[in-house]
Amino acid sequence: MLDKHLNKELEKRQYESSLRSLKPQSDMIDFCSNDYLGFSKKQRDVKAATGSTGSRLISGHHDIHEEAESEIALFHNADASLIFNSGYDANLSFFSTVPKKGDTVVYDQLCHASIRDGLKLGNARSFSFKHNDIDILKLKLKQAQGLVYVVVESVYSMDGDLARLAEIDEVCTEHGALLVVDEAHATGVFGLKGEGLCGEKEIEPYARVYTFGKALGCHGAVICGTKTLKDYLINFARPFIYTTSLPPHSVEVIRQAYADLENCAERIKLRENIDFFKMNFESSQLIESNSPIQCVVVGGNARCREMATNLQDEGLDVRAILSPTVTEGSERIRICLHSFNSQEEIAQLCGQLKKLI
Structure with missing residues (x-):
């Protein structure tokens, strides 16, 4: 009975030419992957445990996690950072946990699904503003209540264009709003050493999300911000608390990828x-x-x-x-x-x- 209902939905997708399916790797010329710098093809000599054995709060926290987080925070000029298993987990953690009931999150209409899904799990009021439209953003901020967050991507994944970061940062300052920037597609690509568009523009948002599965050619993500934000996420972010952590092997690959960004x-x-x-x-x-x-x-x-x-x-x-x-x-x-x-x-x-x- 259930499969009949599921098949009906799949047939609708088929009719609309929007049915998704998985495709094997091919030997075609790659113009589709996010491996911008080719780092995923690097053969790395990594001697570290391939399993983490548990969540970070039980048995899955290793010295290499703290070492990597300190190095990454320094690289991105942040007070602290916290590693997550993916960019999706990072955004889900922040937006379901940090903005509270009575707060308002105003996000660019082209923000990634993980940001929207995190907001759905949280209790803050949220609404979008027209893509990169500063005037509309200002109008939306006038309607905002409580603590206000403005959320953008530095590089938009489906358009490839850049956020008007300097202007948005100025608007946030004028309205007392906290800026949050997802740097997924800017990590490794923009900035003097690949630190992202915020680093290139010398902008310091309240929080930044950097992912490792694109230009860095590995896996995982990190949220950079204050030490207080890191401690709060460790204590309250369910996608962080209730999942097996990245193993030391994966974290060492991340460290090596960051080292490769120097003089890249x-x-x-x-x-x-x-x-x-x-x-x-x-x-x-x-x-x-x-x-x-x-x-x-x-x-x-x-x-x-x-x-x-x-x-x-x-x-x-x-x-x-x-x-x-x-x-x-x-x-x-x-x-x-x-x-x-x-x-x-x-x-x-x-x-x-x-x-x-």
Whole structure:
């Protein structure tokens, strides 16, 4: 009986050309992964335990966790940091725990699902503001009550554009609001040494989330903020308390990835590839972006899937981003550029895109 109901929902997705499925790795040219610097391909010599044996509050807390958290806090110019198993867990922990009943969270409408899901689990009032619209943000803040949080991503995962961080930070200061920035797609890419867009702009929000599964090529995430915030999350964040911790092996890989960011030639090559792509592909359908994420709006799930399939048939691994992941009518081809993509590969991609649009 239940499967019949579930199948009905799946058939609806199939009809709308929005059914998701898992696909094996391929030998196509990678233009879809978040491995911006190619760090996931590095062979690392790690001699550490592969199991953590429990949660951080029982048997899963090891010296290497504290060492890594101290190093990461220093790297990002923060008082303290706390490691989580994923960026999803980090956002779920913060937004379900820190904002309280009577508080208000105002978030950019394009913020990641993990932020929205965390807010759903919490008790604070929350509403969105139009993407990167400072005037609308100011209007929303006038309606806010209690302690007020403003939440943005420094680089938006489905558009690739950047938050207007300096202006948003100024608005937060004017209204006494706490700024929270998800730096998932900026970590390792922006900043003098890959510390993110906040570091590049010399902005110090109340809290920042950095993830390790993108440019750092490993797994996990960290929340950077005050020592008080760290202690509070340890005591009250359920996704942190009630889960097995990352093992020492994973944490050592994270430490090595951060060490690799120092004097990182891959970041320079990535920037060259972004510039090369933008120079060789100009279109009104291309969303303006200075990040590795470049998106071509196609419109319509079926048409977007067809274009992605055509590109894949040419050996170019790009993916269609469909509604409801993005709003209906803004379905797109999402292109991720990397330091390891050759200019010949990028030129091939640009040529095929020109043929298809």
